[in-house]
């Protein structure tokens with residue numbers, strides 16, 4: 172293959188300022204290669220599968236014959252428009268422009284599909300790109316979208332479109348099938364297909380330092396009447412339609428004009444009020460399709476303005492915080508304001524008591540769990556005197572012992588714990604159930620179901636292959652559930668897991684005091700819950716975003732403790748006790764994937780989401796019989812399929828849990 176040099180006047184090491192938009196700071200341009208006479212593309216790329224077909228050609232899954240480990244996508248476009256819509260010259264000019272936009276004009280961006288190679292053959296042009304998840308696009312996302320996930324994906328789209336417009340490019344064909352995803356969790360989207368894009372240097376605020384448009388295009392192509400009617404508002408309109416589809420859970424088919432869809436389907440495409448906050452509606456009214464947004468394109472905001480919209484800028488910041496400024500100020504002094512701060516449609520009540528606690532609960536003993544520093548008592552309902560409960564005391568900080576700032580932080584930490592346990596998480600079988608919270612000025616008393624006093628610490632020495640598998644599965648299940656709701660435990664310790672029975676058969680996570688809400692991670696919420704209302708900026712700043720990997724690591728340490736018989740905390744250089752005999756090789760496999768180093772990896776599998784990882788581990792443990800070995804390869808290969816299924820189940824499960 173021949174790589175032309177002469178007109179290539181930009182060095183491959185030139186650097187590029189991609190702005191604050193998530194672009195990378197440096198870009199090496201790809202050289203366009205030309206197939207010599209007699210050469211064929213399959214000498215370079217081996218086709219595995221047909222994955223898509225569009226107006227301009229077919230897209231196949233391929234591997235580079237010299238690097239067969241990495242799967243790629245190749246878009247094969249005839250040089251001449253086979254449908255005859257474009258003259259041969261115009262079609263070639265279109266292909267040339269698509270290649271230049273992807274390769275020269277736009278810097279790389281996290282949410283734009285990455286180009287890998289450009290090859291020109293006798294009759295065809297080949298664009299080799301990174302492979303996105305096959306058969307999944309924005310259409311697949313709409314149905315399961317909710318406040319958190321919609322904001323995440325929408326922000327990414329806005330960020331990419333902002334970059335296009337800065338560099339003078341209008342994508343001009345932003346449709347759901349041109350937005351793919353890098354992963355099956357819909358966490359990172361990738362825009363594809365610049366086949367209809369328009370480039371006007373006059374629109375650009377930024378240009379590559381070495382890209383001189385007039386060296387690459389004829390002046391009439393850059394200034395002429397062609398495309399002049401086009402405008403950046405095309406992309407804004409498309410974003411508005413995406414936003415509407417995310418909020419409504421469905422996309423308005425293109426056959427409906429904006430007016431007719433409302434006439435024929437007044438309720439069918441309604442945005443879901445229960446899932447989206449007023450800021451999202453405000454943006455919909457600004458850019459959505461009529462009748463939600465403006466009739467006239469002239470009334471649409473620019474991408475710059477959209478980027479600054481409150482739903483995107485302070486999406487995860489709290490409206491609650493603004494509304495209840497006064498109450499937040501009072502919180503360190505008076506815990507009864509928690510009743511106002513945590514007010515919601517939830518069924519788990521917060522009750523202010525003005526009289527003595529003994530009128531409500533009679534303390535019958537103290538609960539001591541290994542290493543636990545948390546004050547938990549055992550008590551019964553003062554009236555019925557039945558059903559023992561665990562009473563967890565969350566006390567106000569004594570300001571004579573701590574600074575006002577420390578008192579405020581501790582009050583916010585308690586607020587955060589209650590938001591997570593009462594408002595974010597639905598009930599779950601392996602997480603301790605809370606029946607109510609009593610509030611006084613000085614403390615919050617959390618009334619919970621009573622678990623046994625034995626914790627994982629007592630379990631480790633007696634754990635056997637079967638019992639360990641059962642308990643580990645319950646924990647992995649619980650962590651996966653928490654992550655789906657965006658909750659990271661951060662500090663899962665053995666004494667945070669209590670058993671319900673003396674035989675170590677069923678366990679529950681009983682401590683969420685270090686948990687944080689990570690809105691990037693969340694895939695589902697209660698139907699009527701808006702995390703953004705509760706997670707205040709201060710809480711986010713104080714506790715950080717929460718790294719889900721910490722929980723997987725904690726599970727890895729717990730697994731090791733079950734297998735070795737002893738807990739070794741997370742410190743120092745490791746001389747870890749070896750696994751005791753009797754554990755199945757699957758357990759050793761798991762340990763090598765998530766256990767503490769050197770038994771497990773120094774770094775967890777970065778390419779996989781933690782959710783995905785836990786899900787498959789859980790499933791494999793579940794289905795593995797003692798004679799049936801499970802290899803790492805099998806675990807990995809099951810990942811994609813499992814998580815697609817999981818995504819489809821999320822909405823159903825959310826309801827089932829509640």
Ligand SMILES: Nc1ncnc2c1ncn2[C@@H]1O[C@H](COP(=O)(O)OP(=O)(O)OP(=O)(O)O)[C@@H](O)[C@H]1O
Pocket residue numbers: 222223224225226227228229230244246284300301302303304305306348349351363364366
């Ligand atoms: N990088 C990729 N990874 C996975 N699938 C892809 C990739 N690129 C394209 N596809 C699939 O191929 C289809 C067609 O691709 P693309 O939109 O680039 O072609 P097109 O001929 O320009 O289509 P259009 O009709 O939208 O103009 C996409 O909708 C998608 O399903």
